Amino acid sequence: MNTNRQWLLAKRPDGMVSRDNFEYTETPIPEAKSGEVLVRNLYLSFDPTQRGWMVDRESYLPPVAIGAPMRAGSIGQVVTSEHADFEAGDLVQTTGGWQDFVIAAPEQGPMGLTKLPVGVTPEMMLSVLGITGLTAYFGLLDLGNPKPGETVLVSGAAGATGSVAGQIAKIKGCRVVGIAGGPEKCQWLKQEVGFDEVIDYKNENVDVRIAETCPNKFDIFFDNVGGDILEAALNHMNMKARIVMCGGISGYNATEPVPGPANLMNLITLRARMEGFIVLDYMPRAGEAIVELLGWISEGQLKYQIDLQEGFDQIPDTLQRLFTGQNLGKQLLKIAEPF
Amino acid sequence: MNTNRQWLLAKRPDGMVSRDNFEYTETPIPEAKSGEVLVRNLYLSFDPTQRGWMVDRESYLPPVAIGAPMRAGSIGQVVTSEHADFEAGDLVQTTGGWQDFVIAAPEQGPMGLTKLPVGVTPEMMLSVLGITGLTAYFGLLDLGNPKPGETVLVSGAAGATGSVAGQIAKIKGCRVVGIAGGPEKCQWLKQEVGFDEVIDYKNENVDVRIAETCPNKFDIFFDNVGGDILEAALNHMNMKARIVMCGGISGYNATEPVPGPANLMNLITLRARMEGFIVLDYMPRAGEAIVELLGWISEGQLKYQIDLQEGFDQIPDTLQRLFTGQNLGKQLLKIAEPF
Numbered sequence: 001m002n003t004n005r006q007w008l009l010a011k012r013p014d015g016m017v018s019r020d021n022f023e024y025t026e027t028p029i030p031e032a033k034s035g036e037v038l039v040r041n042l043y044l045s046f047d048p049t050q051r052g053w054m055v056d057r058e059s060y061l062p063p064v065a066i067g068a069p070m071r072a073g074s075i076g077q078v079v080t081s082e083h084a085d086f087e088a089g090d091l092v093q094t095t096g097g098w099q100d101f102v103i104a105a106p107e108q109g110p111m112g113l114t115k116l117p118v119g120v121t122p123e124m125m126l127s128v129l130g131i132t133g134l135t136a137y138f139g140l141l142d143l144g145n146p147k148p149g150e151t152v153l154v155s156g157a158a159g160a161t162g163s164v165a166g167q168i169a170k171i172k173g174c175r176v177v178g179i180a181g182g183p184e185k186c187q188w189l190k191q192e193v194g195f196d197e198v199i200d201y202k203n204e205n206v207d208v209r210i211a212e213t214c215p216n217k218f219d220i221f222f223d224n225v226g227g228d229i230l231e232a233a234l235n236h237m238n239m240k241a242r243i244v245m246c247g248g249i250s251g252y253n254a255t256e257p258v259p260g261p262a263n264l265m266n267l268i269t270l271r272a273r274m275e276g277f278i279v280l281d282y283m284p285r286a287g288e289a290i291v292e293l294l295g296w297i298s299e300g301q302l303k304y305q306i307d308l309q310e311g312f313d314q315i316p317d318t319l320q321r322l323f324t325g326q327n328l329g330k331q332l333l334k335i336a337e338p339f
Numbered sequence: 340m341n342t343n344r345q346w347l348l349a350k351r352p353d354g355m356v357s358r359d360n361f362e363y364t365e366t367p368i369p370e371a372k373s374g375e376v377l378v379r380n381l382y383l384s385f386d387p388t389q390r391g392w393m394v395d396r397e398s399y400l401p402p403v404a405i406g407a408p409m410r411a412g413s414i415g416q417v418v419t420s421e422h423a424d425f426e427a428g429d430l431v432q433t434t435g436g437w438q439d440f441v442i443a444a445p446e447q448g449p450m451g452l453t454k455l456p457v458g459v460t461p462e463m464m465l466s467v468l469g470i471t472g473l474t475a476y477f478g479l480l481d482l483g484n485p486k487p488g489e490t491v492l493v494s495g496a497a498g499a500t501g502s503v504a505g506q507i508a509k510i511k512g513c514r515v516v517g518i519a520g521g522p523e524k525c526q527w528l529k530q531e532v533g534f535d536e537v538i539d540y541k542n543e544n545v546d547v548r549i550a551e552t553c554p555n556k557f558d559i560f561f562d563n564v565g566g567d568i569l570e571a572a573l574n575h576m577n578m579k580a581r582i583v584m585c586g587g588i589s590g591y592n593a594t595e596p597v598p599g600p601a602n603l604m605n606l607i608t609l610r611a612r613m614e615g616f617i618v619l620d621y622m623p624r625a626g627e628a629i630v631e632l633l634g635w636i637s638e639g640q641l642k643y644q645i646d647l648q649e650g651f652d653q654i655p656d657t658l659q660r661l662f663t664g665q666n667l668g669k670q671l672l673k674i675a676e677p678f
């Protein structure tokens with residue numbers, strides 16, 4: 001291969017993101033300068049937050065420029081290295097983007113450039129030990145502060161972040177109720193992952209079912225969804241409840257502003273808190289999280305699921321899977337084999 | 340006087356509270372039993388939260404029952420005492436309700452029964468040193484945690500709570516911007532109270548004016564209003580902003596649920612927090628607050644304003660003044676002179 005295949009952001013989305021927002025192109029393979037490495041991407045990570053990066057508005061990262069390769073986390077392999085800490089063949093994590101090759105350096109881009117720890121697979125590094133797992137870990141523990149015996153409600157519970165957040169809550173001695181879409185996801189959560197109760201938002205009345213499954217209300221709501229599900233949840237808070245605002249996928253593809261919950265003032269009477277966070281702030285503490293997560297995995301206390309697609313041409317469609325709820329577990333796509 | 344005049348809650352409000360929600364009656368003067376005192380109410384306190392007490396729904400206090408005297412904080416004078424700590428003539432604070440006489444005891448009702456400290460007037464005790472002042476004190480300091488140089492935005496800024504919150508923020512070295520209704524309130528805040536900037540929400544575009552008056556955005560929003568003003572504010576948060584949810588007066592008389600802010604997800608990208616509180620939780624710490632507030636008053640650093648109405652027949656209309664924004668400062672009503 002002597003070209004760099006790329007999917008560029010061609011136009012900003014209005015409503016549901018689609019293949020039309022991107023444009024395929026081929027460019028020369030770039031060359032690493034001193035202090036840099038040339039990485040070949042093997043696995044791309046798909047995350048709901050990518051939808052936000054496509055919009056031209058100030059956020060925690062600058063928007064992807066029109067005509068630039070779409071931003072994405074990735075696992076790749078070093079092809080050539082001009083950096084003393086890396087050599088050809090190393091498996092690395094970086095912000096590879098939707099392309100075959102990327103120039104990377106440790107201090108460059110939101111994810112920098114790090115070697116995979118020994119024994120950690122690319123699938124693990126892009127899921128339970130990566131952004132989604134760390135998001136669950138720091139969001140639940142730092143903002144949620146779960147105590148044994150408390151009830152933890154999780155939306156987007158079958159997702160890569162939600163499923164890990166719920167399992168960490170179980171490990172911390174909490175009762176865990178998950179909200180997910182469809183019987184397959186709900187069954188997986190209850191029978192394999194070990195959630196105490198599940199709510200199928202596609203087939204059940206969420207408000208009624210939270211009341212049924214949380215007889216003592218909830219102390220923590222780990223929310224990935226926002227919208228109607230957040231509003232339903234706000235009816236069932238315990239005193240001093242903590243709402244960990246991780247995401248709002250229900251609104252990411254909206255064309256009009258989506259009204260917020262009409263019952264927000266319940267936060268006052270119940271002395272409750274809603275708090276947002278961005279996992280990138282916690283990167284200096286990633287090491288402690290990875291050690292603990294690895295321990296739980298090896299003890300069989302923490303399960304994770306990968307939804308692995310294949311093929312460079314499938315990249316745009318794979319992003320859409322997140323917003324239609326098709327993915328079961330962390331959405332990845334493989335675009336090359338290691339050499 | 341040998342009857343106890345009362346205004347009873349006659350029917351629950353649907354929309355704006357009015358005189359029709361209450362019924363005037365006269366009953367015999369009650370008698371204090373052992374451990375109790377008979378209090379004659381002199382001053383009644385009017386607070387936006389009373390609107391919530393009229394609704395039949397679970398909250399931080401039980402709803403006022405239909406046919407019961409409307410609940411209200413009050414300053415009164417002990418008429419007869421069957422409690423060793425009180426004697427006839429003592430000026431006391433209690434939850435007197437909309438009536439001439441009430442039976443009170445230290446452990447009874449949300450406010451209990453406390454003597455006014457020496458040198459503290461009823462007006463001070465029901466405003467800057469009372470529920471509204473303590474709400475400002477604990478909400479701003481405990482939830483807001485202001486640091487010198489930060490920008491603090493206050494809605495309902497000319498109100499009894501908002502004006503004190505803003506002044507405490509000034510004392511703590513913050514830049515303070517207030518949102519209030521009408522030129523009279525705005526002028527008072529800027530020229531007499533010492534706010535740095537004011538926004539007249541009745542005559543100005545709040546979103547535009549927050550941008551203009553908060554060039555560095557805000558670090559704390561002390562919100563008494565909710566609704567559109569909250570939504571506008573959420574566009575101008577600094578990183579790690581704290582939104583102190585004190586009240587939502589814009590929605591208290593709504594007949595339909597009012598949608599929440601469409602931009603709530605800004606809390607995520609800015610790692611910001613919204614938190615509610617009820618001042619009754621802080622009553623064990625009231626002493627420390629009163630000492631500090633009194634110090635600031637005596638040093639001329641803390642101003643307060645009383646809107647004093649008179650006459651027992653004016654009680655229902657005086658409550659309405661809060662929701663039409665007629666009051667300038669803490670709304671009180673005097674129903675009797677001390678003997």
